[in-house]
Structures are given as C-alpha cells and as structure tokens.
Amino acid sequence: MTVNLLDFDLEGLTAFCERLGEKRFRAVQLFRWIHQKGASRFDQMTDLAKSLRERLPGQCEIRGLQVLSQQESADGTIKWLFDVGDGNAVESVYIPEDNRGTLCVSSQAGCAVGCRFCSTGHQGFSRNLSTGEIVAQLWFAEHFLRQRQGSQERVISNVVMMGMGEPLQNYSALVPALRTMLDDHGYGLSRRRLTVSTSGVVPMMDRLAKDCPVALAVSLHAPTDALRDELVPLNRKYPLGELLDACGRYLPHAPRDFVTFEYCMLDGVNDRPEDAQALIALLRRHGGNGVPCKLNLIPFNPFPDSGLACSPRQAVLKFARLLNDAGIVTTVRKTRGDDIDAACGQLAGDVLDRTNASERMSRRRVEAREVPVTFHRT
Numbered sequence: 001m002t003v004n005l006l007d008f009d010l011e012g013l014t015a016f017c018e019r020l021g022e023k024r025f026r027a028v029q030l031f032r033w034i035h036q037k038g039a040s041r042f043d044q045m046t047d048l049a050k051s052l053r054e055r056l057p058g059q060c061e062i063r064g065l066q067v068l069s070q071q072e073s074a075d076g077t078i079k080w081l082f083d084v085g086d087g088n089a090v091e092s093v094y095i096p097e098d099n100r101g102t103l104c105v106s107s108q109a110g111c112a113v114g115c116r117f118c119s120t121g122h123q124g125f126s127r128n129l130s131t132g133e134i135v136a137q138l139w140f141a142e143h144f145l146r147q148r149q150g151s152q153e154r155v156i157s158n159v160v161m162m163g164m165g166e167p168l169q170n171y172s173a174l175v176p177a178l179r180t181m182l183d184d185h186g187y188g189l190s191r192r193r194l195t196v197s198t199s200g201v202v203p204m205m206d207r208l209a210k211d212c213p214v215a216l217a218v219s220l221h222a223p224t225d226a227l228r229d230e231l232v233p234l235n236r237k238y239p240l241g242e243l244l245d246a247c248g249r250y251l252p253h254a255p256r257d258f259v260t261f262e263y264c265m266l267d268g269v270n271d272r273p274e275d276a277q278a279l280i281a282l283l284r285r286h287g288g289n290g291v292p293c294k295l296n297l298i299p300f301n302p303f304p305d306s307g308l309a310c311s312p313r314q315a316v317l318k319f320a321r322l323l324n325d326a327g328i329v330t331t332v333r334k335t336r337g338d339d340i341d342a343a344c345g346q347l348a349g350d351v352l353d354r355t356n357a358s359e360r361m362s363r364r365r366v367e368a369r370e371v372p373v374t375f376h377r378t
C-alpha cells in the first residue's frame with residue numbers, strides 16, 4: 001500500500017522527505033499543511049515547490065478513515081464510527097464544553113485485556129491501529145469541526161486515549177501519534193491536555209515516562225488483587241502493588257503532579273462501604289507520600305450480556321463521600337446527553353459479528369443503553 005503520511009510524526013516525515021532528497025523545512029511545511037490546515041491533497045499545498053507537489057502523489061498519500069456513521073447528541077457530543085477495513089470499525093467521541101473540546105480516541109480494534117465490564121473487551125481483539133489510523137481520528141474530527149464552525153481556530157484542546165483498546169498494548173504506533181498531537185507544527189496540544197488511560201501495562205508505563213510523558217489515567221476498579229484479577233485480567237500479570245509502584249515512578253516525569261485513577265462503579269461488586277475502606281487503605285499504603293492521586297468514579301454503562309449493573313446513585317455518592325472524607329480527591333464522572341451511545345465501555349459500536357463467518361458483512365448493533373452518555377474527565 002502507498003505510504004500514508006498520517007503514519008509519520010515530524011521526525012518520521014523528515015526522514016521520509018530526506019529519502020526523497022528534500023530538506024527538513026519541506027517536511028515542516030508538509031506536516032503543517034496536513035495537520036494544521038487539514039489538507040488531504042498535495043495540489044492544495046500552494047507554497048510547496050511545484051516540482052515537489054507534482055512528485056508527491058506518486059510516492060505517498062494522505063489517507064484518512066472512512067466515516068461509517070456520525071451521531072450527534074442534543075448537547076453537542078458527537079460520535080463517529082470509522083471503518084478500519086476487514087469488517088472492523090472504531091469509534092471516536094467529541095465532547096464540547098464551555099472552555100474546552102475533548103476528543104476520545106481509539107487505539108485498537110477490539111481489546112485483548114478483556115475487562116468484565118467493558119463492551120470493547122467482550123468483543124475480543126481484532127488488531128492494533130496504525131499511527132495513521134489513530135491520528136486520522138483527530139485529523140478528521142478537528143478539521144470537520146473547524147469547517148462546520150467556519151473557524152480557523154483550534155476546536156479540540158484535549159485528547160484522551162480512552163476509546164476502544166488498550167493504548168499501551170499498541171505502544172509503537174501510539175508514541176508517534178502522541179508526538180504528532182503534541183507537536184507545535186501538528187496539533188500543539190499541551191502534555192497536560194493529552195491523557196493516556198491504561199489498565200496497567202506496567203513495563204510500558206515506564207517506557208512512556210521516558211519516551212513521551214503525557215497525563216496518565218490508570219483504570220483501577222478494585223481495591224484488592226482478588227477482585228481486580230476478576231475484573232481486569234491483566235492484574236494477574238501486573239498486580240496492584242506493582243501497578244501503584246509504576247505510578248509512583250511515572251509521576252516525576254508527568255506533566256501533572258497526580259495520577260487519575262478510574263473506578264467503574266458496579267452494583268454489589270466493588271461499590272460497598274467496605275470496598276471504599278479497602279481502597280482508602282490501599283491508596284494510603286501506596287499513596288501516602290508515594291502516589292498523589294485523584295479518583296474518578298465512573299457509573300457503569302451497561303451493555304447486553306455483561307451480567308453487571310450500575311451502582312445506585314446513592315451508593316456512588318456515599319462511596320465518593322467516604323473517599324473525600326479520607327482526603328482522597330474524588331469526583332463522579334459527569335453525565336452528558338442521553339440520546340447517542342457514546343459512553344465509555346460501550347464503544348463496541350457497530351462491529352462485525354465475528355461469531356458467524358457467513359454473516360461477515362452483517363453489522364451487529366449494540367443496544368440496550370438505559371444510561372445516559374458519560375464522558376471521560378481527568
């Protein structure tokens with residue numbers, strides 16, 4: 001397949017241009033045309049030497065993702081479903097707020113971690129997205145929104161890697177994508193406004209700290225190894241003690257001075273007052289002076305066949321109060337719009353039904369969303 005320029009961070013694009021005998025400043029020009037101006041064709045790039053403009057189409061292309069559907073909530077939340085080929089699709093969600101716009105981006109088609117409460121996890125793993133496929137979600141959303149708003153100004157100020165997939169299990173594609181998002185010639189996001197959320201791939205957390213330290217969110221979900229082993233199977237490989245130690249090692253490199261822990265509230269599973277006490281004890285043990293953190297409680301978003309239910313509102317509030325009283329800053333993830341299906345953990349979207357090869361092209365709709373859209377705030 002032809003080289004896709006969305007696969008390159010600026011360093012990669014520079015190397016590519018050098019192979020074509022072009023200088024670095026040409027790579028910067030190209031990069032800016034693509035990411036800052038949203039160009040998808042070389043003939044749009046008017047200040048590029050004509051000879052290069054004519055030569056590039058034979059060497060490479062700017063290949064975005066095909067949009068399969070777009071759904072918009074009354075409150076402005078937008079969900080896109082993108083085709084990534086072979087019957088796989090991934091979703092991105094745009095969440096506008098007064099003073100910022102956040103895009104929730106996918107890193108894999110499906111996910112191999114297989115968390116009990118996650119619809120993506122239930123789908124199983126299809127494949128890693130390429131750097132270009134990760135970046136294409138932002139490239140499309142940013143320029144679509146700018147065009148719609150008739151604005152030259154940046155619309156998306158924050159990106160959270162909280163869509164489908166475990167970003168740290170797709171590390172080599174993730175890092176150049178993050179660099180493109182951060183680059184002043186690209187999207188110019190600040191490190192504090194770019195968040196990687198992980199279920200706890202400990203060795204890759206250490207690598208991220210060195211290679212590209214951005215804000216970190218860690219999906220905790222349980223106060224004990226016994227329970228976390230059940231909810232997040234990766235815990236059997238990297239148990240809580242190791243995970244919290246890795247958070248402690250990450251923080252000195254991080255753009256924020258705390259880690260956000262995410263905790264999905266599951267009725268009767270991890271939401272009782274004794275769970276709150278165990279969590280307080282865990283975070284004090286490792287927290288104390290070790291891991292400054294904030295806790296974000298996410299009401300569970302149900303999906304078919306999960307066998308789980310969302311904690312009652314009262315239980316969520318009580319849990320939050322216990323944690324806050326113990327000095328652990330705890331928020332409940334804000335709920336937005338209830339008319340599109342964009343909630344975290346529900347991003348299976350329209351996916352290929354892998355259970356029946358003869359129905360390969362039939363798309364299965366994930367239904368039964370009684371709960372309003374929640375979005376990811378770190």
Ligand code: SAH
Pocket residue numbers: 117118119161162163164165166167197198199217218219262263264298299300301302303344345346
């Ligand atoms: N794989 C990464 C990032 C994607 S999931 C991770 O697990 O961190 C983003 C967040 O949504 C995670 O905190 C995840 O635990 C949470 N989540 C998954 N399924 C959910 C569901 N059904 N309801 C609420 N939150 C869910």
Ligand code: SF4
Pocket residue numbers: 111112113114115118119120121122163164165166199219345
């Ligand atoms: Fe994968 Fe995250 Fe879902 Fe777990 S919660 S299955 S790690 S996407």
